[in-house]
Amino acid sequence: MTYVFKTMQSPVGELKLIASDNGLAAILWENDDPKRVRVQATEASHHHPVLRETEKQLNEYFAGNRQKFSLPLDFHGTEFQKNVWKALLTIPFGETRSYADIAKQIGRPKAVRAVGAANGKNPISIVAPCHRVIGSNGKLTGFAGGLAAKACLLGIESPQDLRKSA
Secondary structure, three states: OOOEEEEEOOOOOOEEEEEEOOEEEEEEOOOOOOOOOOOOOOEEOOOOHHHHHHHHHHHHHHOOOOOOOOOOEOOOOOHHHHHHHHHHOOOOOOOOEEHHHHHHHOOOOOOHHHHHHHHHOOOEOOOOOHHHEEOOOOOOOOOOOOHHHHHHHHHHOOOOOHHHHO
16 A cells, blocks of 8 residues: 655644545654554655645634545554544544543443553544543543644634643
């Protein structure tokens, strides 16, 4: 499988968008751990249609003009991880879920820690909204982009500004 990439600036730092011919494969953070998502793209492409559309939709989201993404997704992971990532796609804009909620949703109520681990390896951040998963106590918990980025994303989706709480 061949992957291409482009970078874009955003309110949460530089993002690296990675796509295959099948769809968007990753959105990586500026200082992302290279072991977190193992999708390698060596060729830059500013004209790949999925990358261009992803950048357009992300810019609309950051501007407050988009609540749902409409992109072909190309998830790569275990079946369990894919089930968790698909569950993330069902969390409505402006709402949050706990790791326990996601575990119950996928029919594995005791797999809360495994859900947390899969959430942490979500390759398509923001579009598959892992930032909408919080601790059962309502607190912001681990996030590959950092808690300030998580608070910023939740702030974009909330009438009250959560960006100041990180």
